[in-house]
Amino acid sequence: MATLDLTGLTALPAQVWGAVRLVPLVRDRPVPGLRLHARLYGDEVGVVDLPDNTAYTAYIPHGFVATWSDSPAATYGTHLAPPTPTSTVRLRFHRRMARREERNRLRFLPLHLAVEGYLALHFNGPTVLWDEWSQRAIRRGLSPRAEQAYTGAQIEGLADALKIFEIHPDQCGVALYVADALAAAFVVPHPDDYRALHGTLLLDMYGELIHHYALLSTPVPAFHAFVDDTHVRSLADLRLAATRQSTEWATFHTTTMAAGLLDATYDIRRVYRAGRFTLSRFLPGFRPKEENHIGELITDQRGRTAYLKTFRLSESQIRRGHLLNTLATHDWHLATAAESLGTTPEAFGQRLTKAGFGHLLNPHTLATHRTRSHLTTP
Amino acid sequence: MDRLAAEDMVMFVNAATTSTGQREFHSQAAEQRASLEFLHEYVAGNYRDLYAAVLALDINDLNAALITRRLLATSAEATPEQRAVEGRLIARRLAVMPPQRVYDLFHDLRRAGVNNRRTRAIIRDWLAARPDQAFDAVKYRQGLKRALRHAHVTPSRVAPALHDELGTFLFGGVAPRFRTPLLESWRRAHYEQAAIYDLPYTVAEGFAAKHGVDRSVFLAKIKPNLTRLESLRLRESANTDVDLAAMPLTRLATYVLSLPFADRVARRTELTAALRAAAVRTAGRNAGQWGRVAAVLDDSFSSYGSGVKRRRPLAVAVAGHYLLEALAAEYVPLWTSGATDPLMAHPRGTTPLGHRVLDALSHDPDRLLIISDGWDNSPPGLAGEVLRVWRTRLDPDRRVSATHLNPVYDAGDYDVKRLTPEVPTVGVRNAEDLPALVEFARFTEGRTGFADLSAHFTDRVTRFLETS
Numbered sequence: 001m002a003t004l005d006l007t008g009l010t011a012l013p014a015q016v017w018g019a020v021r022l023v024p025l026v027r028d029r030p031v032p033g034l035r036l037h038a039r040l041y042g043d044e045v046g047v048v049d050l051p052d053n054t055a056y057t058a059y060i061p062h063g064f065v066a067t068w069s070d071s072p073a074a075t076y077g078t079h080l081a082p083p084t085p086t087s088t089v090r091l092r093f094h095r096r097m098a099r100r101e102e103r104n105r106l107r108f109l110p111l112h113l114a115v116e117g118y119l120a121l122h123f124n125g126p127t128v129l130w131d132e133w134s135q136r137a138i139r140r141g142l143s144p145r146a147e148q149a150y151t152g153a154q155i156e157g158l159a160d161a162l163k164i165f166e167i168h169p170d171q172c173g174v175a176l177y178v179a180d181a182l183a184a185a186f187v188v189p190h191p192d193d194y195r196a197l198h199g200t201l202l203l204d205m206y207g208e209l210i211h212h213y214a215l216l217s218t219p220v221p222a223f224h225a226f227v228d229d230t231h232v233r234s235l236a237d238l239r240l241a242a243t244r245q246s247t248e249w250a251t252f253h254t255t256t257m258a259a260g261l262l263d264a265t266y267d268i269r270r271v272y273r274a275g276r277f278t279l280s281r282f283l284p285g286f287r288p289k290e291e292n293h294i295g296e297l298i299t300d301q302r303g304r305t306a307y308l309k310t311f312r313l314s315e316s317q318i319r320r321g322h323l324l325n326t327l328a329t330h331d332w333h334l335a336t337a338a339e340s341l342g343t344t345p346e347a348f349g350q351r352l353t354k355a356g357f358g359h360l361l362n363p364h365t366l367a368t369h370r371t372r373s374h375l376t377t378p
Numbered sequence: 379m380d381r382l383a384a385e386d387m388v389m390f391v392n393a394a395t396t397s398t399g400q401r402e403f404h405s406q407a408a409e410q411r412a413s414l415e416f417l418h419e420y421v422a423g424n425y426r427d428l429y430a431a432v433l434a435l436d437i438n439d440l441n442a443a444l445i446t447r448r449l450l451a452t453s454a455e456a457t458p459e460q461r462a463v464e465g466r467l468i469a470r471r472l473a474v475m476p477p478q479r480v481y482d483l484f485h486d487l488r489r490a491g492v493n494n495r496r497t498r499a500i501i502r503d504w505l506a507a508r509p510d511q512a513f514d515a516v517k518y519r520q521g522l523k524r525a526l527r528h529a530h531v532t533p534s535r536v537a538p539a540l541h542d543e544l545g546t547f548l549f550g551g552v553a554p555r556f557r558t559p560l561l562e563s564w565r566r567a568h569y570e571q572a573a574i575y576d577l578p579y580t581v582a583e584g585f586a587a588k589h590g591v592d593r594s595v596f597l598a599k600i601k602p603n604l605t606r607l608e609s610l611r612l613r614e615s616a617n618t619d620v621d622l623a624a625m626p627l628t629r630l631a632t633y634v635l636s637l638p639f640a641d642r643v644a645r646r647t648e649l650t651a652a653l654r655a656a657a658v659r660t661a662g663r664n665a666g667q668w669g670r671v672a673a674v675l676d677d678s679f680s681s682y683g684s685g686v687k688r689r690r691p692l693a694v695a696v697a698g699h700y701l702l703e704a705l706a707a708e709y710v711p712l713w714t715s716g717a718t719d720p721l722m723a724h725p726r727g728t729t730p731l732g733h734r735v736l737d738a739l740s741h742d743p744d745r746l747l748i749i750s751d752g753w754d755n756s757p758p759g760l761a762g763e764v765l766r767v768w769r770t771r772l773d774p775d776r777r778v779s780a781t782h783l784n785p786v787y788d789a790g791d792y793d794v795k796r797l798t799p800e801v802p803t804v805g806v807r808n809a810e811d812l813p814a815l816v817e818f819a820r821f822t823e824g825r826t827g828f829a830d831l832s833a834h835f836t837d838r839v840t841r842f843l844e845t846s
Contacts, residue, residue, distance in 0.1 A: 012728070013757035024728075164404055166679040166728045166755060169715075224759035225732065229767040238767055239736050245757050 001265040001285075004297070007304050009187065011175070011253035012168055013246065019217035020161035021180060023253055025173035031189035031306040034277055034298065038200050039063045039107065044092040048109065048116070051096065054123070054143070056116045059151070060094070061203040066106045066298065066307070068275045098272045098279055106274050110309050111204055113271065114296045117281040118313070119145045122324045125360065126332040132345075132369075133332070137360035147317060149205035155183075156214040162201055167194070173308070175258055176201065179217035182261055182291065183210040187308040189298075209314040223249065260291030261310065268297075276301045284313070286321035320355050345369050380828035387428050387831060388822045389793045390421045392805035394432055394441035396794055397787035401684040403691075404753070405789040413789035414444070422448050426456065430464045431835040433471045434842035436811045442471050443483040450500070451492045465496065466843055472504050477514065480504065481521025488528040501529035502536065511537035512560040515547055517578045523548045575599045579608050622652035627660050628808045631697035635689045635723065642721050649721060657700035660810050664705055671706035672743035674734045675699055675720075676750035677713050682725035683786075692725050694785040695749045697809030702747060705813070710741045714750070729753055731797070732760025739768060745779050747816075751786040752795030752803070762798035769800040781819045783812065 009025045016022075039062060046060030097116055098108035125141030126133045152158050155178065171194050173187035183206055188194050227241045254262065266282035273279075277298050284292040295310035313321070330337040338348035346369045349361055397414050401407045422429045422445075433445055446468050449456075456464060472480050484501055487493070505525060508514050514522050515537075526533055526548065533544035540561075546553045547561050556562040559576070566573035567585045574585040579600055586596040597616035601609075609618040610625060610633060622630060634642065634649050642649060658665055681692035699720045703709050711720065712734045715727045731754040738746055754761045765780065783806040784794035796803040802819035806812065821831050 013755065015728075015755050016758075164680065167726075168728050168756075169726070222755075222758040225757045225763050226759075227763040227767050229771050232767050232771050235736070235740055235768075235772065238764060238772070239740075241767075242732055242736060242760055242764060245760060249757060 002268050003265055004262060004308065005299070005303050005305055006187070006262065006308075009173060009305075011250045011258075012171075013249055014177075014223065014253075015161075015165055016220055016222045017161035017164060018157040018219050019179045019214055020157050021177040021220055022161060022165050023175040023177070023257070024168045024171045025175060025187060026168055026170040027172040027191075028170070030172065030191060031300065031304075033275070034066060034068045034189045034300075034306050036064050036066050036188050036190075036193045036197065036307060038197055039065055040203075041092055046092050046094055046109070046112075048094040048097060048112070050116070054120075056097070056112065056119070058112055058115070060092070060109055060112055061151070062110070062200055063094075063107055064110045064197075065101070066108070066274065066277075066279075068104050068106075068277055100272075100274075104275065106272060106279070108272075108279065108296075110200075110296070111311055113279075114281045114294045114309070114311055115147065115149070115205070117269065117283060117296075118294050118317070118321065119147060121283065121321060122328045127328075128331050128333065130333055132334040132349075132362055132365045134360055134362045142357075142360070149207055149311075150211040152202035152204050152206060155206055155211055158214065159202055162198065165198070167198060171195075174198075174201070175253070177220075177257070178206075178210045179213040180220055180257075181210065181213055181312070182258060182293075183207075183312055185258070185261055185293075185295075185308055185310045187297075187305055189306040204309070205311065207312050207314040207317065210312060261293050264291070264293070271296070274298075277306060279307075283321070286318055286325050288318055288322050289315075290318075292318045292321070316355070320357070323352060323355055323357070383425060383428075384821065384826070384828040384831045386421065387425065387432075387835075390417060390429075391432060391435060391437070391818075392784075392794045392803075392822075393417050393787055393792060394435075394437035394445075394805075395807045395811075396438075396785060396805035397789075398438055398440050398687065400686045402687065402786055402789075403680045403683055403751070404786075407686075409789040410787065413787075413792055414441070417792050418444055418448055422452065426460060427463075428832075428835060430460070430467055431839050433467045434835070434839040436807070436814060438807050439475055439479045442475060443479060443486070446471065446483060447486055447490070447492070450487060450494070450497045451490060453494050453496050461496065463839075465500065467839065468500055469503060470843055472500070473507065477508070477518060478521070481518050481525060484525040484528060485521065488524055493528060498529040498531075501525055502531045505529075505531065505536040508536075510560075511544060512540060512558045513578065515544055516560055516564050516581055519548065575603070577603070579604050622648070623655035623659075625652070625656060626808065627653070627656040627701060627810050628693055628697040630656050631700075631809070632689065632693040634721065635693055635696065639722060639724075646721060653697075653700045653721075654704070657697075657704040660701055661704040661813075664813055666705070666707050668702075668705040668707065669744035670708040670710075670742070671702050671745045671747065672710045672738035672741045673699065673702050673712065674731065674738050674746070674748045674750065675711055675713050676729060676731070676748075677715050677717060677723050677725060678727055678729040678753075679725050680729065680751055680753050689725060691751050691785045692723055694783075694806060694809050696720050696723050698747070698749045698783070698806075698812060701809050701812055706745075710738065710743065712738050728756040730756040730760075732757070732762075732764045735761050735764050739764075739778075743778060746781070748780070748782040748797070748801075749806070750782070750784065752782070752784050752788070752797060754797065762796075765801045766798045769798075779816075781816050783815060 008027050012024045012026055014021045014023045041060055041062060046058055048056040050056055097113045098106060101107050123142050123145060125137045129138055170191055172191055175182060176184045186201060188197060225245045232238050264284055266284055268280050268282040271279045271281055277300055279298050281296040283294055286292060292313045293310040294313060295308060297305055298307035300306055326337050326341060330340060334348060335345045338345045349366050352361060393414060397410055399407060399411045399414060430449055433442060449464050487497060533548060534542045537544045540558050543556050543558055543561055556565060563573045563576035567577060571589050571591060574582045582600055601618055604618060609620050612618050613620050630653060675695040677692055683690040699711050714729050714731060714734055731750055780801045782797055782801055782803040784803055785806050788795045794803055794805045802822040804815045804819045804822055806815055820826055
């Protein structure tokens with residue numbers, strides 16, 4: 001378990017449009033030796049072959065290509081895919097989530113890498129064959145495991161907010177808030193990369209929570225500057241007060257607004273090593289009723305973030321992760337797991353069913369549990 | 379009540395100066411239109427006299443047309459005295475408006491079914507006063523035809539010089555040949571290539587396409603018939619000779635900003651000289667009279683405007699830069715991006731207006747001018763706070779005059795976006811109007827009453843009508 005290290009990135013004042021608040025993150029100097037560019041795939045359904053013989057199927061509109069070298073590199077440029085007829089649903093097959101294309105070039109599917117990590121959580125199902133589990137759970141694990149998300153284009157007002165956003169010349173990232181809930185954080189190594197990839201925020205996916213917030217929220221207010229004029233005697237005082245606004249905002253953003261992302265600890269797993277950079281994905285602690293972000297990051301040899309992309313889980317997704325984690329820590333023993341949550345096996349079974357894992361449970365054994373609890377309670 | 383009226387009128391003048399009903403950076407065309415529509419209805423209903431008087435101010439053509447249309451459509455609500463003044467104002471305004479816009483206005487009146495006696499008289503008089511009806515008949519054929527039909531005017535009555543040929547030309551009939559040379563050229567142009575070069579460019583272009591004339595040959599031959607703006611637009615493709623320095627300043631700035639960076643570098647001397655010359659011409663007697671001037675100029679990303687008003691806010695800032703340079707004895711320009719070369723201006727980056735205003739004030743100027751769309755975002759509202767504290771604490775005697783000029787209409791607020799109530803904000807369409815706007819700015823501060831504003835309007839109206 002580790003936290004995210006955003007050293008070198010400073011938050012600048014937010015820009016607000018409707019319910020969307022965009023906080024630019026700037027670097028004093030870009031991360032040397034790593035560049036990213038976008039690759040667009042079009043509207044086909046993407047199928048990704050994974051190394052463990054499972055397949056990940058999703059709408060994958062774009063991918064990122066990371067190029068690394070020891071010397072500073074120029075951005076590679078974007079590629080447009082040729083138009084394809086849309087009368088049928090086309091499939092596009094990708095091999096692996098992250099795949100090396102050349103000696104120093106890596107193609108990966110942004111966010112899908114992280115989401116696949118979440119979907120694969122305890123994917124193999126019960127590790128001990130307790131008789132509460134159905135034959136299907138024992139034979140096939142959690143397969144097929146599915147989650148839904150919205151593309152950025154479906155998030156009300158996001159397209160306009162991204163269009164009118166004024167990109168800072170040194171900007172290397174953005175924290176995206178919808179109705180002041182942190183929806184996503186996005187960090188790249190170089191300002192030119194950010195400029196090229198700003199629009200891909202619209203192709204990314206966002207959870208149900210964010211979609212609903214954007215739909216229902218009233219416009220959020222901007223944090224207007226305020227200068228206390230009681231102690232201003234000269235222009236220098238005024239300048240000092242103005243500068244203080246910026247530093248105060250940066251502190252406020254890190255300690256309050258983005259605290260849910262930055263203070264939490266994550267289970268970070270390495271996916272690929274590219275030179276001195278490491279591509280990893282991370283899962284949160286799945287604490288219910290709190291902010292939980294999954295995501296992926298590229299770090300340099302000192303552990304500083306060169307690339308970061310996060311996805312905020314909605315409440316039901318957190319609950320599913322929480323239940324699976326609880327089961328796994330108790331070797332999938334229903335009664336012990338239920339006890340650790342302070343509930344009965346029967347109620348725990350109901351919770352699993354409500355979370356969409358009903359097919360894992362053996363209905364016969366559950367019925368036995370129910371009868372037994374009826375007999376014991378007078 | 380007076381104060382409210384003054385505020386409403388200032389708001390309306392700002393809107394009528396800036397809004398063109400087109401898409402802006404932050405709002406769609408439909409929002410702009412709807413917002414403007416409401417404002418016109420409100421002002422026309424409450425302050426009809428002043429509403430008409432606005433025609434005498436430097437408002438844009440769209441709003442002049444909207445005002446005219448509304449005044450003519452609601453003739454019945456006006457008293458005879460009001461009608462007399464309105465009639466003169468409308469006639470004067472239409473005389474200075476580009477003809478294609480006036481023909482559009484007549485078409486609008488026709489579609490709206492506005493056809494009272496006053497409307498017909500105004501159309502008739504305007505048509506009769508046109509310098510060359512044959513030219514209008516060829517270039518604005520549809521417009522003229524509709525206007526004549528709508529106003530029930532016999533063609534020979536507006537164009538007695540054309541030997542009754544206008545009616546035949548527009549409404550058909552047998553004419554083996556016309557005695558008027560331009561009309562005859564138009565007839566011959568249907569089957570003779572040589573004749574198309576006597577026609578106006580837009581008309582000739584259609585005939586050239588019909589005859590399949592090679593574009594380069596056509597452009598070379600049509601060159602003498604180009605209007606000033608057409609030759610500026612075709613400068614690169616047809617290699618026309620344009621006297622850049624004679625162009626209006628803002629138009630010239632728009633042209634410069636439309637050029638690729640490499641061209642701007644290659645033609646730096648020529649372009650700078652033209653901009654400076656245009657600025658000096660615009661400044662006129664005021665050149666060098668403004669003392670020490672510091673200007674905060676907005677070249678943030680939002681100064682791009684929109685696809686239909688490409689780089690307009692930035693062009694106003696660039697033109698303003700050269701004009702202020704000519705007006706000031708000592709001049710400090712401060713671009714929001716920190717750039718120092720106005721010729722290479724490019725809409726990019728955030729708007730740290732507050733920090734630039736501080737930089738400007740540290741130069742201890744006599745006048746502070748801010749040309750910006752008012753979307754101060756780094757941090758939001760700092761410019762307003764800095765100006766407020768500076769006005770109340772550091773310069774309470776108003777030793778330094780400060781004005782904010784805003785080229786963008788904010789559809790949601792029915793006004794241009796303000797930074798702070800302490801500093802006057804006026805809408806600006808062309809940088810050429812800058813000295814007049816700085817004068818007008820005092821009314822937006824809320825320190826002058828309705829009587830002053832009313833006197834100012836009367837004065838402008840008198841001057842406007844006298845110049846006819």
